[in-house]
Amino acid sequence: MIKTAIVGASGYTGLELVKLISNHPEASLEAVTSNSYQGKSFTDIFPSMRGFESLICTSFDAKALSGKVDVVFLALPHKVSMAFAPELIDQGIKVIDLSADFRFDDAKAYEAVYQPHTALNLLEESVYGLCELNREQIRNARIIGNPGCYPTSILMPLVPLLKEKLIFPQGLISDSKSGVSGAGRSLSLTTHFCEVNESFGPYKVGNHRHTPEINEVLTKAAGETVSLTFVPHLVPVIRGMVSTIYAQICEGVDEKQIRNALNKWYKNEPFIRILPPDKFPNMSHIKGTNCCDIGFYLEAESGRLILVSAIDNLLKGAAGQAVQNMNIMFSIDEKAGLDWVQTPL
Amino acid sequence: MIKTAIVGASGYTGLELVKLISNHPEASLEAVTSNSYQGKSFTDIFPSMRGFESLICTSFDAKALSGKVDVVFLALPHKVSMAFAPELIDQGIKVIDLSADFRFDDAKAYEAVYQPHTALNLLEESVYGLCELNREQIRNARIIGNPGCYPTSILMPLVPLLKEKLIFPQGLISDSKSGVSGAGRSLSLTTHFCEVNESFGPYKVGNHRHTPEINEVLTKAAGETVSLTFVPHLVPVIRGMVSTIYAQICEGVDEKQIRNALNKWYKNEPFIRILPPDKFPNMSHIKGTNCCDIGFYLEAESGRLILVSAIDNLLKGAAGQAVQNMNIMFSIDEKAGLDWVQTPL
Amino acid sequence: MIKTAIVGASGYTGLELVKLISNHPEASLEAVTSNSYQGKSFTDIFPSMRGFESLICTSFDAKALSGKVDVVFLALPHKVSMAFAPELIDQGIKVIDLSADFRFDDAKAYEAVYQPHTALNLLEESVYGLCELNREQIRNARIIGNPGCYPTSILMPLVPLLKEKLIFPQGLISDSKSGVSGAGRSLSLTTHFCEVNESFGPYKVGNHRHTPEINEVLTKAAGETVSLTFVPHLVPVIRGMVSTIYAQICEGVDEKQIRNALNKWYKNEPFIRILPPDKFPNMSHIKGTNCCDIGFYLEAESGRLILVSAIDNLLKGAAGQAVQNMNIMFSIDEKAGLDWVQTPL
Amino acid sequence: MIKTAIVGASGYTGLELVKLISNHPEASLEAVTSNSYQGKSFTDIFPSMRGFESLICTSFDAKALSGKVDVVFLALPHKVSMAFAPELIDQGIKVIDLSADFRFDDAKAYEAVYQPHTALNLLEESVYGLCELNREQIRNARIIGNPGCYPTSILMPLVPLLKEKLIFPQGLISDSKSGVSGAGRSLSLTTHFCEVNESFGPYKVGNHRHTPEINEVLTKAAGETVSLTFVPHLVPVIRGMVSTIYAQICEGVDEKQIRNALNKWYKNEPFIRILPPDKFPNMSHIKGTNCCDIGFYLEAESGRLILVSAIDNLLKGAAGQAVQNMNIMFSIDEKAGLDWVQTPL
Known part of the structure; x- marks a missing residue:
């Protein structure tokens, strides 16, 4: 125990x-x-x-x-x-x-x-606790910096593709959307029901503090300086996060290579689910789970890759990943306490 | 002007x-x-x-x-x-x-x-500014006490029926439901999006401050002391209020008499709408208007009358009725500034 | 297994x-x-x-x-x-x-x-599968009629009080509110997002099919014919049900007797939670659980008892109670598969 | 009349x-x-x-x-x-x-x-009824093709900047988000309350029928073939639309030039509101109005321009623009019937 x-x-x-x-x-x-x-x-x-x-x-x-x-x-x-x-x-x-x-x-x-x-x-x-990517270092760490929710949703799909040299490190964009619980329980007009319900919009455009955290990890993965354009938005739901990410593929890369790379990295990961063609993540599919869903579409003519990821901001984006880190650090089943079938509708 | x-x-x-x-x-x-x-x-x-x-x-x-x-x-x-x-x-x-x-x-x-x-x-x-019931006194008033939202929704259907001696003044119950804007814009955990959304429940059971305001007017209408049982609930919508009111009819009263009484009092009132049989008020029908919708059902066997009223808590329940009072006080068209067709879906 | x-x-x-x-x-x-x-x-x-x-x-x-x-x-x-x-x-x-x-x-x-x-x-x-009240018959049943969601929320608080002769069997009212999932997944304008969101109102006033189911059980509990006044309302949330129930106490009954009776029946029940004074149930407290929360307030002057119950309409009101019935029928721990700590916020 | x-x-x-x-x-x-x-x-x-x-x-x-x-x-x-x-x-x-x-x-x-x-x-x-851009042709038209909601939200900010040669016609992206009323009133699982509420995600990635409509107008404005990457998302609100648009500025262009161009085109337009620096559009700001709000941020280092526009999909995105077109066609005040102060909170 x-x-x-x-x-x-x-x-x-x-x-x-x-x-x-x-x-x-x-x-x-x-x-x-x-x-x-x-x-x-x-x-x-x-x-x-x-x-x-x-x-x-x-x-x-x-x-x-x-x-x-x-x-x-x-x-x-x-x-x-x-x-x-x-x-x-x-x-x-x-x-x-x-x-x-x-x-x-x-x-x-x-x-x-x-x-x-x-x-x-x-x-x-300290070790950056992105479980699927840093598992070995986490195993022996005394102190873990548990990743932010936005970084988790953005890094999961991008790191493998940058490491495999399938996408350009330049020109990356993440248009991200978060549920309201990401703003915490402290009181603020921005979380007042009457201000949030039936509303939607971007916030902190150009200066969100998660950007440097994301860029540091992407830069390491790419082997060159990466500077992601990041625009967060607030969605009137309690929990959930979706990032729609735009990248340019490297010359000659096709859909199959993208899928193979994601499968290679994540196929055996219990919490990462690569969706089949034409299926895309949704907040309601991961709510209440520790999963990260990833779907994608390649615009053949333009070479534009559209990646979509979804996590529960409070679980894989915070507490769930923290418990997953604990499981790794104490050498117990990584899924322990995290592998129920989700309860919400 | x-x-x-x-x-x-x-x-x-x-x-x-x-x-x-x-x-x-x-x-x-x-x-x-x-x-x-x-x-x-x-x-x-x-x-x-x-x-x-x-x-x-x-x-x-x-x-x-x-x-x-x-x-x-x-x-x-x-x-x-x-x-x-x-x-x-x-x-x-x-x-x-x-x-x-x-x-x-x-x-x-x-x-x-x-x-x-x-x-x-x-x-x-001061004059109690329930427009349809106190119009003459409002006309000459220097100061108006604009009614609370809960009292407005409860008094509109009950006062005529008490005055016409169609229902018993004893044993009245109002099970009322309000949107969140009724709690105002000041910050509180009870209006935090994550605490309100996907929730529903009663609050201040047994001690809401609107009860004495309601009882004073009902007592005057009935000519004897009335003590309404009032239970407010919070609904996860921005605006709107519905009161489901339970009363016992006086001996021999039938549905037609109830309808006639409501029509007699309100037929020519531009903001009070008596719904046809089998139709009941809904928050979404009065949102953005100064209207009060009233529907009812008489349980013949038990003599129980179910009255349902709906108002926009911020309009007929506050600012709209205040402007209606102004229109009366300054002898202009009572509907001025209040008679557009509602905008929300 | x-x-x-x-x-x-x-x-x-x-x-x-x-x-x-x-x-x-x-x-x-x-x-x-x-x-x-x-x-x-x-x-x-x-x-x-x-x-x-x-x-x-x-x-x-x-x-x-x-x-x-x-x-x-x-x-x-x-x-x-x-x-x-x-x-x-x-x-x-x-x-x-x-x-x-x-x-x-x-x-x-x-x-x-x-x-x-x-x-x-x-x-x-067939046995009526209200687990806490019919446990012994359920144990040996071949076929269970699993209770409706509205009946469950209304019968749990009322049956003990009727059996203990603490409230009058006449004049009972339940003003009930349900989340939208109670209407099922089949398509209808009444479950269209744009018609339900930001709305609230009663439906099927005077003729909901759950009324006879409720009355049959109440009548048996009271030992005389009971005819409850039942008004269901639709709340713009996915899941949850709250019933606000109004009853008249028998002569001389006080708050303590009500509390003692509820405790006597439910104190050791794992899924029934009698709330302390001044606390009332809320949909968000039972969402995702098999619990039924019960709170109450006694209006001393009028002898009016206000009972409030809350269940998850899909769990204690349907699938959860069905699994609880299965656990009883197969003599395993009644809590098996139902006793996690709820996932939703 | x-x-x-x-x-x-x-x-x-x-x-x-x-x-x-x-x-x-x-x-x-x-x-x-x-x-x-x-x-x-x-x-x-x-x-x-x-x-x-x-x-x-x-x-x-x-x-x-x-x-x-x-x-x-x-x-x-x-x-x-x-x-x-x-x-x-x-x-x-x-x-x-x-x-x-x-x-x-x-x-x-x-x-x-x-x-x-x-x-x-x-x-x-027929004339394409984007009022602010085609006003002269609309004036004399017998038949108007009223623009789609997504096209309106995307074309309003982009057309002036393309015409003024301030942004590159290539590599344009619009990450757009719509309220549920955009899907219409006909029945479908995708508009069922329980499937939409507390959800968020993209749909029709790579093949939405509004894309060719957008590209035709952009191509004309740019004087060369434009192929926008367009990803629509569904937001759990009744009405509203936000497009977050990513463009690359032409060499040497600065924030002031962008602002000047937008002001030049829209300063005297009653329904187009260019927001001050650091302010961004939100669905709740335009709900119930015929306005299109536009805000922007220029990422200086990367030359990436982030444009955000918001409209009410049913008004400026449909019925409101249709009435505006009628006003123009019949030479009455273009604002007639459209210039109230919005009603929703």
Whole structure:
């Protein structure tokens, strides 16, 4: 039994982690912490979580967790994570961080969009937790930077095609769409029901903080500098993410080569589903699962490749991938706790 | 041209008032005030209001409005209204107040659910602005207490039937359902998209502040004390309100008498629509209009009458009825600015 | 391992059954049939069901199922079920029927709202599958009439209170609200997105076919004829059901007695949750679970009891209760396959 | 007073036309026809249209309309329109056709995606009714091919920039998103509430019939063959359309030139709103209006221009533009009947 704690459990990612660990056959939940809801029960925080009345949020105390847990999930805002992680590592506790603090290889890239990094050694040591692509390094990691939701949806289809030299690294575009839970549970006009329902539009055009995270991984995959054009949009649904990605194929590449490459990389991956020709991903197909669906269409005349990926932003895009990372780190079945048939309609 | 100002224009009711007055053929908008958005343009506050960049919110100043406007709409929280209204009346400006502050006849009933009343003289003078029922008094009023949305939806069908002695005043129940805009634009977990969407349930069971407002009017209509059982529910739609009301008919009353009574009271009313047998109101039928739809079914064996009413909570339930009150007070066509064919699908 | 087949698997209830059985630790899915989708894979019918490409719908053939399955779920329209059930019983296969065909004790009550019954012997033998209330009879049944969703939500709170003589059997009202999946997957203007979204209203006022089903059970519980006033409404959500029920308490009954009675009946029931004072059920709290939440408020002055119940119409209101019935019939843990922590947000 | 008739009034576009003409100060509605609802009142067809009980749908009869109406709106399926239009023109009645039948210059382009054209003379005569770009020809036209919704949203921002030689004609991409009403009122699983709500995804990737319509106009504007990559997506809202368009700027072009060009073309257009820097269109901002909002961002390093446009698919994308065309054809104020302040929240 893997003993876990969830730090910052009162947000939507924290909620998903609590549910996933509660359903997990080989992990137990030893503690949940929340700054704003200290002393409150989980049912008080989330009325839908009836049955969790005795799960009480405490304050964060790395020493108190020492010896009690094997791994801690940090579901905290950027900056707070890098203050907490070192103490946990010092206690011999593994860390899976869901903020941006440990996702970058290049501290300068992080600092350009966030703030000065205060745990540079750990940043250097940390592994980017894109499970299917970095599995071997994850296996031995003490600290994981769990990928952002947008990066996951964009990197899954693009990395193999760049590595296999089937598409040009230049001119890539991702037109991405996210459900509202991606904005978190904190209050803002942008998540007010009357402002979101029956609406749709782009936001943060030209300056979303996920862009450098994506570019760092794409650049490594391509072996040359990649600068993706990224436009996120908000969809009036609770959960789900779709990225429609436009790329130019390299000379002579055909549909079959694209399909072969994706199959080669993902055929045996339990959570990656390459859709048959003429089928395309949809938020409703992956909602409530840890899957990433990928479909594509090649415009023969123009050489334009249209890739579409879909994930549940809270699962494969956050809590689900975090648990998958835990499964890899502790050498148990990677699908444990993640392989039910989805419940929503 | 009736010159108007809207005080507290940055909420949803204020927004509707700005739109209604802007479309009104015989009224002009001279000023809008907002405490929280002073100095901001209306387009900054509501991005959908492109074209209103030059409409700037000022702070409230009764003297500055003197001589400049004929009537002021107060779209303010309870308690703030009763502080502002006396100054306006002193300047010879008529007041249509959309808070609860001037809705009650009985100051004690008000004070039991709100707070001590600080403008008792005005409260005594004020007229309850349920247009179809109090038209004559509205005509000569200096100050109107504009009815709440729930009371409007419940009183419209019940008052005539109580007055005509067709239903028992005891044992009345209203199971009411409101869209989310009724909760206003201020931030709260209860209006967060992810908490509201795909949800439905009752709230404030047993203690909603609209109950005493409803009971006061019903008691007057019945000539004896009425105590309605009222259960409000939240529906995941932006706007609309439906009340399903249960009453017991008096001995010997039949369906025809019910229909005749409703027709007698409302047949010539442009905004009240009595539906034919077997047709029932729906939020989508009145959205964007100032109408109140009423349908009913009489369970012959049990003598149970099921009345269903629907209004747009922001129009007939707030801003629309306020403009209708203005039209009556200034002796212009009661339908002016309110009689378009609805735009939404 | 309990071997099962699902007949009529291409509707929403069929889909839920396929998911529940696929996740069930002690049951296997041996066959699915569909009249309209014969020869099609389950993934073709439901694109969200990727991974079920090899589950092919066949036509119904009772003999072919003989010896192959222990129990069959009939997710068929009324009338079709009573044609199929006898053949299955003849083959020694247990039947859990989700239509109305085997829910009634009184064939005349059935025939008054449906059609002539063609399997009267089986109707007499069949057990009404309201698990918590009829557990002992279910245990030994060969054929179960699985309750309707509205009846389940209304009977769970009312039956104990009637049996304990705490409320009057007369004057009961249920104002019920259902998500759209209750209308099924067949095409109709009433389930067209543009007609349902941003709408809300009652339907089938005065003549919903679930009323006689409810009254039959209530009458038995009360020991006298009960005639509930029932008004269903459609809510623009996919799944969920809330019933707000109004009853008059018997002389001298207080809140504590109501709570004690509900606790006495349901305290040890894993799927029935009696909410603490001031907490009320919500569709979003039970979505994706087999739970029935019950909350209540007693209006002391009027003696009016307000009961609120919530279920997932497709689970406790259909497929979930059907699996719970199967678990009871086969003497396995009643929670098997139904006790995960809900997935939706 | 312009006398109008609406042929095919029972779909969503027909409904919008009925509402627009009913609200129009200088047009009257003389007849509505519907094949499927002949003899039915408009209120029977659309329950929200209370007050239209006496508007009865007749069958189409060009001769009966002769002398009675000045202009007919054809809100019919492709193919049916080209059968009806010639008879009307023969009777001296002007025609505004909302199908694709009269949108193309090149009959072969039409026939490649639809069917053989049976009114080639009229096709040659017809004017493409993109009001802001073809106003002079519209003024004198007898027959208008009213543009599709996707084409309108894409052509409005692109045509000026191509004409001004500020962007490359090659490599254009439009990632477009539409509300569900675009699919019409006929029944289909793809518009079933439970399949659409809480879903999002692309459809008809690589073969949407609007692509040739778009390319024909772009090609003319650019003076060379343009082949846009077009991917439509379905958003779970009733109405609205957003196109996010990606183009490469010509050497040396800067943001100011883009803004100047858009202002030059659209500054005095009442229905085209060029948003200020850092502001982007949203479906909720144009819902219920005839406006087209356009915002943009220039990625300086890559020379990638991101254009975002939004329209109401049923108004500027269909019925609204049709009425605007009528206003132009009959030399009345182009804004007549279209210039209210939007009603929805």
